[in-house]
Each structure stands twice: as structure tokens, then as C-alpha cells.
Amino acid sequence: MKAYKNMSKDELLALKEELTKAFEDAKGKGLKLDMSRGKPTPKQLDLSMEMLDILPSDCDYKTEAGTDTRNYGVLDGIPEAKSLMGEIMGIPADNVIVCGNASLPIMYDCVSRSMVFGVCGKTPFMKQEKLKFLCPAPGYDRHFRITETFGFEMITIPMVEGGPDMDMVEEYVNNDPTVKGIWCVPKYSNPLGTTYSDETVRRFAALNPAADDFRIYWDNAYAVHHLYEEKDKQDQLLNLYEELKKNGKEDLLLEFASTSKVTFAGAGIGAVGASDANIAWIKKTMTVQTIGYDKMNMLRHVRYLKNLAGVEKHMMRHAELMRPKFEAVLDVFDRELSGLEIGTYTRPRGGYFISFDTLPGCAKAVVEKCKEAGVTLTGAGATFPYGKDPKDTNIRIAPSFPTPEEMAAAADLFVLCVKLVTVEKLLAE
Amino acid sequence: MKAYKNMSKDELLALKEELTKAFEDAKGKGLKLDMSRGKPTPKQLDLSMEMLDILPSDCDYKTEAGTDTRNYGVLDGIPEAKSLMGEIMGIPADNVIVCGNASLPIMYDCVSRSMVFGVCGKTPFMKQEKLKFLCPAPGYDRHFRITETFGFEMITIPMVEGGPDMDMVEEYVNNDPTVKGIWCVPKYSNPLGTTYSDETVRRFAALNPAADDFRIYWDNAYAVHHLYEEKDKQDQLLNLYEELKKNGKEDLLLEFASTSKVTFAGAGIGAVGASDANIAWIKKTMTVQTIGYDKMNMLRHVRYLKNLAGVEKHMMRHAELMRPKFEAVLDVFDRELSGLEIGTYTRPRGGYFISFDTLPGCAKAVVEKCKEAGVTLTGAGATFPYGKDPKDTNIRIAPSFPTPEEMAAAADLFVLCVKLVTVEKLLAE
Numbered sequence: 071m072k073a074y075k076n077m078s079k080d081e082l083l084a085l086k087e088e089l090t091k092a093f094e095d096a097k098g099k100g101l102k103l104d105m106s107r108g109k110p111t112p113k114q115l116d117l118s119m120e121m122l123d124i125l126p127s128d129c130d131y132k133t134e135a136g137t138d139t140r141n142y143g144v145l146d147g148i149p150e151a152k153s154l155m156g157e158i159m160g161i162p163a164d165n166v167i168v169c170g171n172a173s174l175p176i177m178y179d180c181v182s183r184s185m186v187f188g189v190c191g192k193t194p195f196m197k198q199e200k201l202k203f204l205c206p207a208p209g210y211d212r213h214f215r216i217t218e219t220f221g222f223e224m225i226t227i228p229m230v231e232g233g234p235d236m237d238m239v240e241e242y243v244n245n246d247p248t249v250k251g252i253w254c255v256p257k258y259s260n261p262l263g264t265t266y267s268d269e270t271v272r273r274f275a276a277l278n279p280a281a282d283d284f285r286i287y288w289d290n291a292y293a294v295h296h297l298y299e300e301k302d303k304q305d306q307l308l309n310l311y312e313e314l315k316k317n318g319k320e321d322l323l324l325e326f327a328s329t330s331k332v333t334f335a336g337a338g339i340g341a342v343g344a345s346d347a348n349i350a351w352i353k354k355t356m357t358v359q360t361i362g363y364d365k366m367n368m369l370r371h372v373r374y375l376k377n378l379a380g381v382e383k384h385m386m387r388h389a390e391l392m393r394p395k396f397e398a399v400l401d402v403f404d405r406e407l408s409g410l411e412i413g414t415y416t417r418p419r420g421g422y423f424i425s426f427d428t429l430p431g432c433a434k435a436v437v438e439k440c441k442e443a444g445v446t447l448t449g450a451g452a453t454f455p456y457g458k459d460p461k462d463t464n465i466r467i468a469p470s471f472p473t474p475e476e477m478a479a480a481a482d483l484f485v486l487c488v489k490l491v492t493v494e495k496l497l498a499e
Numbered sequence: 500m501k502a503y504k505n506m507s508k509d510e511l512l513a514l515k516e517e518l519t520k521a522f523e524d525a526k527g528k529g530l531k532l533d534m535s536r537g538k539p540t541p542k543q544l545d546l547s548m549e550m551l552d553i554l555p556s557d558c559d560y561k562t563e564a565g566t567d568t569r570n571y572g573v574l575d576g577i578p579e580a581k582s583l584m585g586e587i588m589g590i591p592a593d594n595v596i597v598c599g600n601a602s603l604p605i606m607y608d609c610v611s612r613s614m615v616f617g618v619c620g621k622t623p624f625m626k627q628e629k630l631k632f633l634c635p636a637p638g639y640d641r642h643f644r645i646t647e648t649f650g651f652e653m654i655t656i657p658m659v660e661g662g663p664d665m666d667m668v669e670e671y672v673n674n675d676p677t678v679k680g681i682w683c684v685p686k687y688s689n690p691l692g693t694t695y696s697d698e699t700v701r702r703f704a705a706l707n708p709a710a711d712d713f714r715i716y717w718d719n720a721y722a723v724h725h726l727y728e729e730k731d732k733q734d735q736l737l738n739l740y741e742e743l744k745k746n747g748k749e750d751l752l753l754e755f756a757s758t759s760k761v762t763f764a765g766a767g768i769g770a771v772g773a774s775d776a777n778i779a780w781i782k783k784t785m786t787v788q789t790i791g792y793d794k795m796n797m798l799r800h801v802r803y804l805k806n807l808a809g810v811e812k813h814m815m816r817h818a819e820l821m822r823p824k825f826e827a828v829l830d831v832f833d834r835e836l837s838g839l840e841i842g843t844y845t846r847p848r849g850g851y852f853i854s855f856d857t858l859p860g861c862a863k864a865v866v867e868k869c870k871e872a873g874v875t876l877t878g879a880g881a882t883f884p885y886g887k888d889p890k891d892t893n894i895r896i897a898p899s900f901p902t903p904e905e906m907a908a909a910a911d912l913f914v915l916c917v918k919l920v921t922v923e924k925l926l927a928e
Contacts, residue, residue: 107571110570112567112569112570118569119557120556121556122555122556122558123555123556125551126551126555127548127549127550127551127552128548138541138544139765140544140764140766141538141539141541141544141764141765142536142538142759142765144765170599170600170793171599171792171793172789174788174789174790175789178787178788178789179788182611182615185614185615185625186611186614186625187648194625196614196623196626197625212787215787216787216788219616219784219787220615334569334570335570335571336568336569336571336572336791336793336795337568337569337793337794337795355648358607358641358644358648359603359604359607360601360603360604360607361601361641361765362765363600364599364600364765364796365765365766366766367766367793
């Protein structure tokens with residue numbers, strides 16, 4: 071195929087006519103698909119239904135230690151749930167707190183706690199003059215909304231090969247005491263689907279923050295979310311907690327995970343893992359905030375998933391559902407876009423997203439065109455701080471919710487829109 | 500019986516000898532009872548076990564509106580859960596947000612949100628010079644810990660006939676703009692077990708706060724927690740939300756409730772009810788904090804309890820278990836303390852506590868003596884701001900956890916300790 075940029079104006083005009091006709095046809099098909107959020111499909115939720123039989127009316131509702139999960143108490147979660155979530159995060163059970171039904175509120179709470187009470191006894195953020203937070207982008211919009219809401223100046227860190235641009239991260243973190251944290255989705259990252267390299271993790275572990283209240287927000291949301299069973303087709307993330315420990319810097323880390331995309335997106339369990347000092351800090355206000363989270367749901371999860379091996383086995387059933395959707399999209403992209411030089415995309419081996427980069431200035435228009443023909447994508451720009459993609463190139467594709475067939479149809483429409491918008495853009499130049 | 504204060508020194512000395520001997524005997528019995536927290540007994544938790552069969556693996560997991568409760572979404576709770584919790588609180592479903600497994604974190608969040616973001620767009624508390632919070636006492640220690648932790652100056656408001664001393668409340672609220680809130684447990688209050696009178700509620704509804712960001716924290720924790728089935732033996736609380744509406748002041752209210760002491764103390768559902776403006780304010784940051792709380796547990800609750808009538812019926816089964824314990828304690832108190840003038844106590848018709856007032860300066864010593872003989876009570880002073888009971892008189896008794904027989908034994912020990920400590924006190928004067 072001929073690259074669009076090498077086409078003459080006449081070629082582009084002819085192509086535009088052809089694509090416009092195809093787009094009108096596509097609109098007529100009445101598609102109605104939502105690829106906007108990383109939302110499990112009902113079939114994935116069906117995979118965990120047996121967990122609901124774990125605690126019936128005649129169940130043993132006690133933990134291994136004999137605690138009645140129905141009653142008050144146990145601030146940091148039942149020990150077996152701490153073990154399970156610790157295994158997933160690669161952090162010892164003693165350094166884990168299991169909370170409510172998701173990890174987002176735990177992250178929010180950590181930031182909120184830092185605002186009011188300060189990090190580990192340091193000056194509360196709200197009593198400090200200036201606050202900055204590093205935001206590797208494209209990244210997770212809900213992360214950025216937290217720091218935006220709390221009034222941080224958000225610094226965009228470009229995502230490059232192997233993770234965030236570590237030169238820039240080091241420059242900021244090691245020199246600027248107003249930099250208080252960085253958002254990371256280190257494995258099968260949202261939205262790129264890529265995993266931080268060992269070198270990146272080691273550079274995180276070697277940071278010398280100018281601020282003594284700087285923390286790495288390590289959202290390990292897709293720790294076990296592989297698309298392939300073969301080990302050589304699975305990304306491996308170096309254990310940051312271990313790497314930090316080697317350097318005596320484990321206090322820099324706040325790691326998060328949940329079973330939202332393992333069991334039920336609305337009724338999972340979430341956890342935070344951190345150093346002794348950080349756990350003590352979290353517990354200090356947590357004990358004022360709550361008597362304890364839902365231990366019955368923790369017990370349900372532990373009895374059902376058992377351990378990391380059980381989780382991994384369970385995740386392969388998710389992979390069977392997810393893989394064809396990713397492949398359907400990538401097949402269409404490969405077939406339709408090869409050689410055109412009108413977009414690049416990631417080829418994730420896990421997680422929930424494929425990231426697509428259009429030519430500069432096209433992403434918003436592509437998302438709008440898709441919407442016009444019935445396919446809803448994440449709003450263009452959402453993957454950047456303040457919702458503003460400076461080059462207007464990035465589009466997050468979430469293939470989980472539709473069927474593989476629907477995904478193929480949606481991908482067809484998507485590439486059509488990319489082509490059409492690009493042609494229009496080139497003609498307007 | 501002769502009042503202790505009318506006894507001669509010789510009489511007191513003889514009594515002391517007798518009581519000391521009895522106390523030593525009691526110690527020998529090796530009692531081991533915990534009356535420190537308002538914790539349901541396992542038998543109460545057993546009452547709700549059938550709820551665990553509501554959502555088995557082959558269940559219908561959808562709400563009436565067709566929402567898949569297993570998946571993400573629905574920030575403010577499923578509509579049927581909003582209805583249920585609204586009925587319990589006496590607030591329309593549209594003005595209710597159903598959250599996680601308890602109400603304490605919702606209260607904490609409301610204070611925390613006010614600290615950082617301000618109340619409904621007003622200046623954040625943390626940007627204000629001075630903050631005060633009114634604390635009717637004796638009251639709930641966990642309330643006081645929240646406002647202490649956030650750095651409020653806590654003002655003790657004496658509990659009098661019909662509720663908090665409203666003259667003092669009005670004086671503070673209507674004149675002092677640094678007063679930002681008041682903690683209330685208006686029905687079967689913690690620890691008195693008494694209910695605010697209609698006049699008290701009406702006076703709350705007529706407050707003219709000097710601060711435009713003042714809120715009434717109305718913790719209706721025991722809204723349906725009667726001990727008796729007969730209507731004339733149940734306390735009735737005037738609906739503050741309705742009374743405020745009559746005065747166009749509904750923005751003053753934040754009402755809280757949960758099913759912690761209806762179904763499972765560790766795995767219930769909690770809710771907040773408030774005016775349109777307050778609900779919008781809460782949602783504004785809540786949507787940054789979470790994608791939504793556990794909808795499956797909400798569905799479980801709604802299908803099991805159905806509606807307020809269902810809840811009330813269910814609560815009568817709790818009453819059957821609780822009533823004998825309260826009566827066992829009160830029987831011992833009536834029999835053993837009548838005429839001695841060494842203590843007064845409340846006679847609650849609901850809730851979880853009996854409140855006991857010793858002569859000044861005796862409460863701490865009584866709690867210590869009880870502990871010495873194997874009965875753990877809530878720490879003396881806990882029912883006051885900063886954990887300091889100025890007169891050292893108040894002791895909170897939580898009869899729910901032990902059996903009625905154990906409660907009688909514990910009450911026997913308790914009155915023995917009250918007698919002994921009082922005699923020692925009188926002899927020392």
C-alpha cells in the first residue's frame with residue numbers, strides 16, 4: 071500500500087470520495103458498540119459465579135485463625151486475604167492492607183491522607199506552597215483526575231520504550247522538592263498495554279527524591295492479566311518492592327492491586343502493599359476512618375481463588391475470552407493500515423487496552439467520526455493530564471466488552487475513520 | 500437500703516471489708532467477659548445467614564432496572580438499595596447514596612472532604628484559621644476520634660433530658676462561625692440509649708448557623724433497633740430532614756445509617772442521606788474517589804430485607820436476643836443499687852448501650868476493678884471528647900455480646916465494683 075503522505079492531491083481526493091461513501095454505508099449499519107472503558111464482558115463475570123456459592127447460609131464463616139468474618143474488627147484485612155493480595159503484588163502479607171471493593175479509593179485515600187496529615191508525619195501537602203505530580207502519558211484518566219482534583223500541577227512524562235522517560239523522571243524527582251509522586255501502571259499499562267523494562271524498574275528503585283514525602287504510586291492493576299498461557303508470551307515485571315529494598319528505599323513505594331478484573335468488577339477486593347513505615351502511616355488514620363472492611367467478601371475470594379496459582383489458572387479463562395478480541399482488532403489494523411503510515415499501535419500481551427496513535431491533530435476527529443457511526447471510544451485526550459493530548463494523537467481502545475465479531479466490526483469502522491480523517495487532514499494542509 | 504453518703508465511718512469500714520471479701524471471691528471465679536464494644540453476638544449474626552443464599556452462582560444478578568451488579572458503575576448505589584436505606588433514614592431515595600460496608604467511613608469522608616475541598620464550595624476547612632465541633636457527651640468515641648484527628652477543637656455539650664443541651668448548642672452554632680458541625684446519635688443514643696425529644700429536633704431544625712459551612716452529623720445508627728415490639732414501648736424520633744425542609748434548611752443535615760447491626764457488622768451496607776445540594780457536593784468528589792461501591796452486597800441486602808417493614812420484622816428477632824440482656828443488667832442494678840445513691844443509669848428501650856454514672860471520681864476505678872476480675876468495659880472517659888470525662892463518672896455498658904446469664908454475672912460484678920470503689924472514695928474524703 072502507498073503511504074498517504076506520498077499521495078498526490080488527486081489521489082487523496084479520489085480516496086476521500088471512496089472513504090466517504092464507505093463511511094456513509096457504515097453509518098447505515100446502525101452499529102452500537104462501547105469500547106470506551108476497560109469493562110469486563112458479562113462472560114468474564116460469569117467465570118467467577120461459583121465464588122458466590124462459597125459462603126452459603128450454612129457456611130464456615132471463620133478465618134483460619136478463627137475470626138468471625140461476619141462481625142466487626144480486623145482493620146487490615148483477614149490474614150489469608152493479605153497473603154493472596156501480597157502474592158499478586160509481590161509483597162509480604164504483613165506489608166499488605168486489604169480494603170474495600172476496589173483499589174481506586176485506596177489511592178484516593180493515600181493522596182487525601184497526604185493532603186491533610188502529610189506523608190508519614192511530614193508537613194501536610196495542604197500546608198505546602200506548591201505541589202506537583204508526575205503523570206506518565208498516555209496513562210489512566212482516573213489517576214489524573216485524582217491529582218487534578220487535589221490541585222496538583224501535573225507534569226506529563228512521555229511514555230517511551232520500556233516505560234516512562236526515566237531521564238525526565240529522575241530530573242524532576244531528584245531535583246524538585248515540590249514533586250510529590252508519580253502515577254505508574256507498570257504492567258500491561260493503561261492504555262499502552264506495555265510493561266516497564268527491568269532497567270526502568272531499577273531506575274525507579276534508585277531514585278533520590280528531593281522531597282522526603284515523595285511516593286511512587288505503583289498501580290499494579292494488571293499484574294496477572296496475561297493474554298497468553300505460554301510463559302514466553304507473558305510480560306514479566308521486575309519486583310519494585312524487592313529492588314527498592316536492596317537500596318534501602320522501600321518507603322518510596324505504594325503499590326496497589328485489586329481483583330476487579332479477576333472476579334467481579336463491582337464486588338472484588340482491593341489492597342495496598344508498602345513498607346512497614348508506610349503501612350503504619352496508613353493504619354494510623356485508617357483506624358479512625360473504619361472499623362474494618364468487608365471480611366466476608368475477602369473470605370469468599372480467598373476460598374475461591376486460593377493462592378497465586380489459583381489466580382493464574384483463573385486468569386487463563388479470562389485470557390481465552392480476551393485474546394480473540396485483541397487479535398480481532400490487531401488483525402484488522404495489520405491488514406488495513408500496513409504501509410499507509412497513518413497510525414501506529416501497540417501489540418499488548420495482556421491488560422485491557424490497545425493504544426493507537428494517529429497522525430498529529432487527528433485523534434479527536436477520529437473519535438467523533440466513530441461516535442457518529444455508533445462506536446463509542448474513550449474521549450480523545452483522556453489519557454493525558456487535564457484531558458489534553460498536546461499532539462491530539464492518542465486513542466485508547468478497550469476491546470473487553472464487545473464480542474470478537476463486534477470488535478472486528480468496530481475495528482473496521484475505526485480504521486475507516488482513521489483513513490478518512492487523515493485524508494481530510496492531509497488535504498487541508 | 501441506706502444511702503452510702505449517710506453511713507458512718509464505721510459502717511463504711513465494715514462494708515468495705517465485706518465488699519473486699521466478695522470482690523476477692525469474684526476474682527476467683529475467673530470471669531472473662533467483654534462488654535467494651537457494641538458488638539453483635541454470634542446468635543444475632545446467625546439471624547441473617549439466609550441472606551447468604553440470596554445470590555448463589557445461578558442467581559439473577561441484575562437490578563430491577565437491569566443493571567449487572569457484578570460489573571463497574573452506578574456511583575451512588577443501586578436504586579432499590581437507595582430506597583431501602585432512605586426508608587430507614589426517613590429520606591427520599593433520590594437523596595441517598597449507598598456506599599461500602601459501614602457508615603463510619605462515610606462520616607470520615609464527609610469531614611475529610613470538607614477539610615480539603617470545603618463544604619459545598621465554601622473555603623476548605625484547612626484554609627480556615629480555627630475549627631470547632633460540638634460533641635454532645637457522653638457520646639460515641641469513634642465520632643470524637645474523627646474530629647480530634649482532623650484537629651478540631653471539640654466542645655463538650657452536656658446531654659440533658661431530651662437530648663443535647665440545646666441552649667448551649669444554639670449559643671455556639673448561631674454565634675460562632677468557627678463551629679462547623681455537631682455529632683448526634685439522635686435515637687437510642689450511644690451510650691445513653693435515649694432518644695432526642697421532638698422539641699430538641701425542632702430546635703435543631705431552627706438553627707441559624709453563624710457558619711455557612713456548618714453541618715449536623717446525624718448518625719441514625721439505631722433507627723430501627725428497638726428492644727420491644729409494642730409500639731408504645733418504642734422510642735419515636737421526629738424526622739429532622741422533614742423538619743428542616745419546613746424551614747428551608749435541609750442543607751444543614753448529613754444523615755447516616757447502616758445495616759451493620761441489622762445484618763452483618765462487618766459486611767453490611769452504609770448510606771448517607773442529605774439535601775440535593777449536599778448530595779451533589781458529595782458526588783463531586785466521590786466520582787473521583789470510586790467507580791462505585793459493592794452493588795452485589797447491596798442487592799443481597801435488598802432482596803433479603805425487602806423494605807422497611809422487612810427490616811422491622813427482622814429487627815424483632817434481634818430484639819428477642821437483646822432484650823433479656825438489657826433486662827438482666829437492669830434487674831441487677833435495680834435490685835442491688837436501689838436506695839444506695841451511688842449511681843444512676845439509663846433504662847433504654849433500644850440501641851446497644853446502657854449508660855451508668857457513678858459518683859464523681861469513681862468511673863475509672865470501677866472500670867479498673869472490673870477488669871481485674873475479668874470483665875472488660877469501655878475505657879472510662881471514652882464517651883467524652885479527648886477521652887476525658889471531666890467528672891470521671893460515666894461508664895458505657897454494652898450488653899450485646901455476652902449471653903443473658905453472663906450479663907447477669909457481669910452486672911453482679913459491676914455493682915460490686917461500684918459499691919467497693921464508692922466506699923473507698925467516701926472513706927478517703
